[in-house]
Amino acid sequence: MTELRDETLLGTLETGQRTMKPNALFYLWFGSNLTVADFALGVLVESYGLTVYYTILALLIANIFGGLLVAFMSHLGPTSGMGQMEISKKSFGKGGGKIFSLLQFMNTIGWLSVNLIISSRALQFILSSQDSYSPSFLGINLLEVISLIIVMILIVVTIIFGHKSIKTFEKLMSVILGVLFVILTYSIIVSPSRYISDYTGTFSLISFASIIMLSFSYIMSWGPYAADYSRYIQKSQYSSLKAFVYTFAGTALASFLVELIGFYVGVDLGLSGIFSNHLFVPLLGGFWILGSLTLFLGGLAANSLNLYSNLMSIRSLGFKNGRNYIILAIGVLTVSMGFIFYNTFSSYFEGFLYVLDYWITPWIGVMIAEFFLVRRKESFNSNINWNPIIAYLLSIIISIPFMDTIQYYFGIHIPFYSATSGVDFSYVISFFISIILTYVFETKISGKVRQRMTQIRTVRDSGK
Numbered sequence: 001m002t003e004l005r006d007e008t009l010l011g012t013l014e015t016g017q018r019t020m021k022p023n024a025l026f027y028l029w030f031g032s033n034l035t036v037a038d039f040a041l042g043v044l045v046e047s048y049g050l051t052v053y054y055t056i057l058a059l060l061i062a063n064i065f066g067g068l069l070v071a072f073m074s075h076l077g078p079t080s081g082m083g084q085m086e087i088s089k090k091s092f093g094k095g096g097g098k099i100f101s102l103l104q105f106m107n108t109i110g111w112l113s114v115n116l117i118i119s120s121r122a123l124q125f126i127l128s129s130q131d132s133y134s135p136s137f138l139g140i141n142l143l144e145v146i147s148l149i150i151v152m153i154l155i156v157v158t159i160i161f162g163h164k165s166i167k168t169f170e171k172l173m174s175v176i177l178g179v180l181f182v183i184l185t186y187s188i189i190v191s192p193s194r195y196i197s198d199y200t201g202t203f204s205l206i207s208f209a210s211i212i213m214l215s216f217s218y219i220m221s222w223g224p225y226a227a228d229y230s231r232y233i234q235k236s237q238y239s240s241l242k243a244f245v246y247t248f249a250g251t252a253l254a255s256f257l258v259e260l261i262g263f264y265v266g267v268d269l270g271l272s273g274i275f276s277n278h279l280f281v282p283l284l285g286g287f288w289i290l291g292s293l294t295l296f297l298g299g300l301a302a303n304s305l306n307l308y309s310n311l312m313s314i315r316s317l318g319f320k321n322g323r324n325y326i327i328l329a330i331g332v333l334t335v336s337m338g339f340i341f342y343n344t345f346s347s348y349f350e351g352f353l354y355v356l357d358y359w360i361t362p363w364i365g366v367m368i369a370e371f372f373l374v375r376r377k378e379s380f381n382s383n384i385n386w387n388p389i390i391a392y393l394l395s396i397i398i399s400i401p402f403m404d405t406i407q408y409y410f411g412i413h414i415p416f417y418s419a420t421s422g423v424d425f426s427y428v429i430s431f432f433i434s435i436i437l438t439y440v441f442e443t444k445i446s447g448k449v450r451q452r453m454t455q456i457r458t459v460r461d462s463g464k
Contacts, residue, residue: 020167020229020232020233020234021233021234022233022234022239022242022243022246023242023246024167024171024233024246025074025229025230025233025243025246025247025250026246026247026249026250027167027170027171027174027250028166028167028170028171028229028250028305029070029222029246029247029250029251029254030170030174030178030249030250030251030253030254031169031170031171031172031173031174031177031250031254031301032170032173032254032301032302032304032305033219033250033251033254033255033258033302034173034174034177034178034181034254034258034298034301035115035177035258035298035299035301035302036115036118036119036122036295036298036299036302037111037114037115037118037218037298037302037349038218038254038255038258038259038262039258039259039261039262039265039275039294039295039298040118040262040275040349041214041215041218041259041262041349042059042258042259042260042261042262042263042264042265042266043262043263043265043266043271043273043274043275043279044214044262044266044273044275044349045059045211045214045215045259045262045263045266045273046262046263046266046267046271046272046273047266047271047272047273047274048204048207048210048211048273049201049202049204049207050201050202050203050204050207050208050211051200051201051202051203052199052201052267054201054203054208055201055211055263056260057208058208058211058212058215059211059215059256059259059260059263060256061212062211062212062213062214062215062216062219063215063216063219063251063252063255063256063259064252065216065220066215066216066217066218066219066220066251066252066255067219067247067248067251067252067255068248068252069220069223069364070219070220070222070223070226070247070248070251071226071243071244071245071247071248071251072223072244072364072367072368072372073223073224073225073226073227073364073367074226074227074229074230074243074244074247075230075240075241075243075244076226076227076230076240076367076371077226077227077228077229077230077231077232077233077240077243078230078231078233078234078235078236078239078240078243079235079239079240080227080231081231081235082227082231083227083228083231083312083316084104084223084224084225084226084227084228084309084312085097085100085101085104085224085312085313085316086316087227087367088100088101088363088367089316090370090376091366091367091370091371091376091385091388092366092384092385092388092389093382093383093384093385094383095383095384096383096384096385096388096389097316098316098317098318100224100359100363101313101314101316101317102313102317103359103363104224104309104313104316105310105313105314105317107221107224107359107360108225108306108307108309108310108313109310109330109333109334109337110352111221111302111303111306112155112303112306112307112310112330112334113334113337113338113341114348114349114352115298115299115302115303115306116148116151116152116155116299116303116334116335116337116338117338117341117342117345117348118295118298118299118345119151119295119296119297119298119299119300119303120144120147120148120150120151120299120338120342121147121277121295121342121345122277122292122293122294122295122296122299123147123150123151123292123296124141124143124144124146124147125277125278125292126289126292126293126296127143127146127147128143130278130281130288131278144339144342145339148335148338148339148342149335151296151299151300151303152331152334152335153331154300155300155303155304155306155307156307156327156331158300158303158304158307159304159307159308159311166229166304166305166308167229169300169301169304170301170304170305173297173298173300173301176297177294177297177298177301180290180291180293180294180297181257181258181261181294183284183287183290184261184265184283184284184290184291184294185261185264187283187284188261188264188265188268188283199267206421206422206423209423209425210422210423213423213424213425213427213428215255215259217427218255219251219252219255220360220361220364221360222251223360223363223364224309224360224363225305225309226247228308228309228312229305230243230247265279265283268283269282269283275345277291277292277295279291280292307327307330310330311323311326311327311330314326358396358403358426358427358430359396360427361427361428361430361431361434362392362395362396362399362427362430362431362433362434363392363434364431365395365430365431365432365433365434365435365438366388366391366392366434366435366438368435369388369391369434369435369436369438369439369442370388370438370442373435373438373439373443374438374439374442374443376442387438387441387442387445388438388441388442390437390441391434391437391438391440391441392434392438394433394437395429395430395431395433395434395437396430398429398430398433399426399427399429399430399433400414400426401414401415401416401426402414402416402420402424402425402426402429403424403426404416404420404422404423404424404425404426405424405426
């Protein structure tokens with residue numbers, strides 16, 4: 001295998017390497033969010049039985065605030081010229097930053113498997129002609145395995161020339177997937193069932209909050225990726241602001257629209273949150289293949305970013321050689337996870353989304369405090385900066401009583417599970433606590449310590 005090309009995975013990019021225009025970020029994030037995961041999430045949301053108005057409001061709130069967090073992270077790219085996990089080391093120190101590089105590696109592997117499953121199931125549905133043809137060997141569905149491998153190979157191909165090929169691919173996907181989702185929307189509008197007009201739903205504060213948390217957890221999870229791509233923007237006076245605006249617009253708009261389409265499809269067909277390629281047969285009739293093709297291409301669009309950022313996190317961990325072998329190992333691991341969770345996707349997807357936020361939201365909180373409140377400009381010199389790490393850990397500990405997902409999925413008793421009716425608010429709490437504690441530790445406590453040390457040195461020097 002020829003060594004895959006990439007201009008620079010680590011280090012600060014020089015001016016000549018920054019060739020991306022700010023508006024390219026809109027296409028990149030818009031295309032990568034016209035995906036299967038958003039659509040499946042929208043279908044899942046339908047099962048909460050909330051009224052149409054409040055469902056739309058919940059999705060809107062979630063995508064606005066989630067999109068803002070991704071945009072804040074993207075803002076750091078043009079200024080530093082560094083990838084997201086390398087920027088993280090400026091706050092946590094080189095050793096401390098590697099902890100989050102490892103977590104990001106696990107995050108991207110999870111998303112690779114999620115999108116791989118949906119994209120592969122769509123391809124399998126096409127190859128099997130609506131599951132009418134399913135050859136097997138030793139009880140294993142051969143088309144399932146073949147589809148997983150084909151999709152993984154295509155994902156590798158999309159990043160073969162580094163960020164430039166990703167930018168081109170995502171721009172193409174913005175157009176193709178945009179057209180396909182317009183067709184899906186039109187099919188809903190002219191649907192003969194008219195089930196949507198009869199749908200009423202009920203208002204429930206718990207359902208409303210659950211949908212916000214679920215949708216927010218999806219879009220926010222792009223935060224650890226953002227600067228990996230915005231760092232290629234040409235540096236200028238307003239480049240960071242433009243990176244913020246275009247990232248927010250592309251991410252929030254696409255995610256909201258696709259989740260809304262998924263919700264309406266779920267309502268129109270009465271799916272009760274069950275996602276399947278079969279839903280395109282009654283929805284599109286003889287054009288059912290367009291629906292499956294949308295999911296198939298959407299998985300590729302999202303996973304090109306997942307794989308590239310996965311490689312960034314591995315390099316940030318210190319593995320700088322043998323990129324082809326690393327990609328091969330990632331491919332085997334992702335296909336294996338896809339095979340394991342292929343037939344239990346809905347529970348795997350929902351659980352993954354909730355647990356995902358436990359590490360990401362307080363990390364984003366620390367990063368926001370460090371770069372927008374403390375206004376860190378230089379890298380932390382020591383191996384570990386304990387201030388943000390302690391703030392990060394304390395924010396998670398404080399939020400543990402609200403981690404309802406732990407009780408729901410693992411049966412471990414959580415103090416406020418009954419009080420919150422199973423809605424997991426822990427990552428909202430950890431987010432704000434991490435901001436407050438990081439600011440206090442970095443400015444108040446450390447400031448006083450530095451002041452006291454300066455006084456001691458002054459007294460000592462004056463006595464000489």
